[in-house]
Amino acid sequence: MLDDLSLRWKIPLRVLGAVIGTALAVTAALVTREYDGMRQNLEGHAKSLARVMANTLVGPVLHDDIWRAWEILQSARDPVAVAPELQADIVLVTDADFRVFVSSRPREFPIGSSPASRGGTYTRLRAALMQGEAGEQRIIDPGESPQYFVMSPLVADGVALGHVILGYSKISFLPRFLDLVGQAALVTLLVLIVIMPVSWFWARRTGAPLIALAGAMRRVPGELESARLAELPRNRDEIGQLGDAFRRMVVELKEKQELESRMLVSERLAAVGRLAAGIAHEINNPLGGMLTAIKTYQRHGQADPLAGQTMSLLERGLSQIRNTVGALLVETKTQDRPFDPSDIDDLLILVEAEAQARAVHVDVEGALDGPVPLPATLLRQILLNLLLNAIAAAELSGRVRVGISDNGGRLRLSVCNDGQHIPDAQMAYLFEPFASGREKGHGLGLWVVYQIVHQLNGGLSVESEPDCTTFKAEVPYGTK
Amino acid sequence: MKTIAANGGHTMRRRFLRASLALATSPILPARSANPPLHIGLTPVFLDDQVRFLARLRAWLERRLDRPVVFVQRGNYREVLDLVRGGKIDFAWVCGYPYVRYQRELLLVAVPVWRGRPVYQSYLIVPAGDRKTTNLLELRDKVFAYSDPDSNSGFLYPQYRLVMAGENAATFFSRTFFTWAHRKVIEAVGVGLADGGAVDGYVWATLAEINPRITGTTRVVERSSDFGHTPFVARRDISTAEFDRFRALLIDMPADPEGAQLLHELRLDGFVAGTPAMFDGIARMAARVGRA
Incomplete structure (x- = not known):
């Protein structure tokens, strides 16, 4: 279905697909990077906060000063959070036995209670705490938990007094992340709004030569002429080459x-x-x-x-x-005198009466330099027949033009009249005997001309366009 | 010595009053550098964390005493008491408990009058969400917040209460801690850090008027019997003149418009000279707890 779609649509759609795909990929990459950055930022912040708190809390814990510890916890809390995701959900200060010394949520984690007794996350948290190195800061993700924890040990003189545990919600930066995605999507959308029409336009331009070529090809072989005249690309790329090949093929x-x-x-x-x-x-x-x-x-x-x-x-x-x-039965006689410039003058005199009768003016263009070694009788016959036909076909008071040229080896004769042009249907039978459409004459004139020219190994052609019908005879000589 | 102070103060008072009145009306304050500054120690027996109020109080005292006044505040009662006992500061507003303890080293200057009487109570408070607790003895194995080990209402009274109930005050609660201020006891109980706390009833009630949002997080469960209110004391070797002048200033405070305004902000009616006998109740409790 999609495969059958015209290139007119297929190329732009594919380009748009590529553009959108690229935009999405770039956006996704950027968002991922930003997410990582955010996460690292958060972790770095949490770690440094935990470290500072651990250092500060050593004194109060050593002196069993719960209120001071609580005040430190409170001061670490930003009441009007600029970045809520940087705010710890819960801060636990535990003693060496994982009992709460103080917590930021005293109702949920009362002093002296064991967080592990709450089960779930905190039991796993304790297990994780017990496993690792005692003196090191760690990030603990107890899995399947909505929270992860940054733990800093409380160490005084090399002795572990307990831990400072900062709990962060895993989804706390979801709003910020969604915000980020939203922003990225907006930017992508704006970029797409700018790029898409341009891409569409270029894609259409790219497809247009192919479509034109296909359109021209559809007209082959029925309408060769219109196919030949079709607007095809003329540049040197592959499509241009195709166009050239197509034109050659049509010709x-x-x-x-x-x-x-x-x-x-x-x-x-x-x-x-x-x-x-x-x-x-x-x-x-x-x-x-x-x-x-x-x-x-x-x-x-x-x-x-x-x-x-x-x-x-x-x-x-x-x-x-x-x-x-x-x-x-036209037969060339081998013995004859050569065709001479005077023969042309004779012929003009011969047709003068006919021409005058129809007030046709006869012009001669070109001349022979001297005798041409071709049988004069036959050439006179050719020229006479063509002249008489032309005068008869010309308009009243019209013109007939005779062209004579000799390029040393080929004698060219042409007779042109300004009469009505010969219909295509008649063209094919023009040189057949008795094919004449005219009432006058026996209809053998062109036949005789054709036969003579043919026997002299020459060529005869006719071009008929309105106001100009030209018969051309070309006869070689001199070579055997 | 007490008698001397009382008698001497009476005759001297009028003289100084006249002098101070004259000073008060004088548009130009005298050069204070001529007089050495008077050092007054403050403790959280009142809302001593209101810096702007303290500045006004100090300015008023300076004007009325015609000498510079320096307020000395420390993190706990003991440090202030050590200063006044050691003669490093001249006066101090302390609690009845340290007064009875160091009665021989201190002079009683004046006792605040609150709601018409120079007495106050100790309140036992629990978080507002705790609707069950009705008395101190129900807080066994809970976390308890004291204000200061040298506080009567915030430490001595609950200790006495436990001793009288036949409990070992040291082991009755699972955990105890000091917040070093009555106001912070209220906060600690309010947020649920402690399951109960002992607090100066005067501070609680005053805060309830000024900032009910804080006291609203707590509920008063018990009120103690009356105790002598938190007294102003003087170092033992203070001159009679200084003693009398300061006592007179405090006692006449309601008569002065600005002094009355300051008293109103403290929610106090005024000061009386007071007698050591006012603190006998505290002394008995201290003796009883000390024996336990």
Whole structure:
């Protein structure tokens, strides 16, 4: 359940947990230290008080002066205690037989009585007193008792007269301790109030790149473009590296997708090309025979006007078939003159009529330095088809731009028009025969261009955006 | 000697009275360094721990006697008595018991009048929480607080009481101790340090008026018969003039407004010259206890 929580919450919650845990640990350590200090302070105080009292009480005990001893006990008592926990609960002055010489609570511990007769704590106290070294000050905790005792021996001239026993309640400093805990808790709380929003903010900041990355990843592979454009961290830490890797991955995925779709198109075109070529051959063979037969008949046949008319009709029809099939069956002729700068001028003159008809302006950018060793007829065909298409597609009074460049080894031709852009759905079938959306033309222009460029080992591409549809042909030369 | 003092005092008194009255009206006090200081020993037969009161009493005495007065206080009766017996101090306010004991070495100056008579009693007190005890003999094997071994009310009387009951006063109680002051006997019994105590009835009653919180912790169980009140005594070799003048001052004290005020704070009516016979009862008790 918690494991499935978003990092948006998980990181801040964990940070807060760490902050609170640290605060608690520090507080606990401080409180423990303070408690120890308090306890040591109390013990030190009790020990020195017991020692002073023992020294002072030697005289009264030796002289059996109970009242003086009582007055000493009273003077050791602070009537308005600043630190109540430093106040002994009970002070017992006992003789060598553990009988009360005087006590701070005479009703409970009357003079001459034995505290041990009360049983419990005091019996154990006596046992503890009897065990240890006679002349030493000791802290005695009789266990399971609500009190602990600080015992100082009353010694005169090396003889133990008895003991001064200070009894302290174990819970006497509980209020003070609780006070301390309360104070520590308050300080911790204040610190947390300051630190928590800061921690929360930083934790959110830390988590944000991961969350953005995760969001971008969710869009793969469906929306590659928006995934690529997602706001991702660009720093050099691990998340930044992840972001870089992700961007690279998206770019490569996109390239792969495009490659696949291009391959699909070119395979289809190749298949169509083979089919067309096959059909063209099959048609051309009988067609040649039929045309030859008609020619023979026209030369040697009877002068039958009706038959002559029919033969003429057949000949025209068959010629149209041969032209169409010929157009389908594009073949590069090995023997041709090289493409020349004058060819471009010729082509501009050729399309001038069409351009004027639609008031389209044709610009040429770039020029050839000299002849290029590529078959001029085919290149003229390419450029002519692209120009005619562009003029037809351009807006009325629009523009067509022709780009020509030769970088020594590759001839680049581009024709751009400002007409409506080609819809995506049509893009995939653009170079197939009879795919034209236009009513005019036979729909073989781009097919022919594609076939020619392909046979010349070049590439043909199209980019269509609103107001600018560009066809680019790139043809290599010079290398075998 | 007693007779001399009594007679001489009478004639001298008026003279000194006149002189002292004149002094009292004089705005400028005479240079006291001219006269040697008068030493007066005080014991806890009254509430001698009221320092501010003592300062006023001393100032009043100095003015009236026209000489510096030094109060001498000691931790117990004996030391004060030793001083006055040895002639180191001039007067002392002591108990009837040491007076009868050292009667030959001391002169009786005056006896306080309390509640109209120059007598007081010894009180037996127990803690207020003790509702059972009705007399001293029920305190067998208990802890008992005496005030001073030289005190009549705080020591001699309870001893006598036990002797008369056929008890051994030394072993009757499990433990005894001296507090060296009546007021402290009351405190010791009040906090339960002692199960009973013997105290000067005058001190107890006065404290009950001044500070009832202290006496409230105790309960009076027995009151003794009357004894001569705690007397002012003088060293034997004191000059008649000094003796008479001091006695006259004490006896005329109620007549002086300031003296009356001081007496009121002591809860005393005044002083009388007194006679040694007033202390015969104490002397008999001392003799009886001494034989035991």
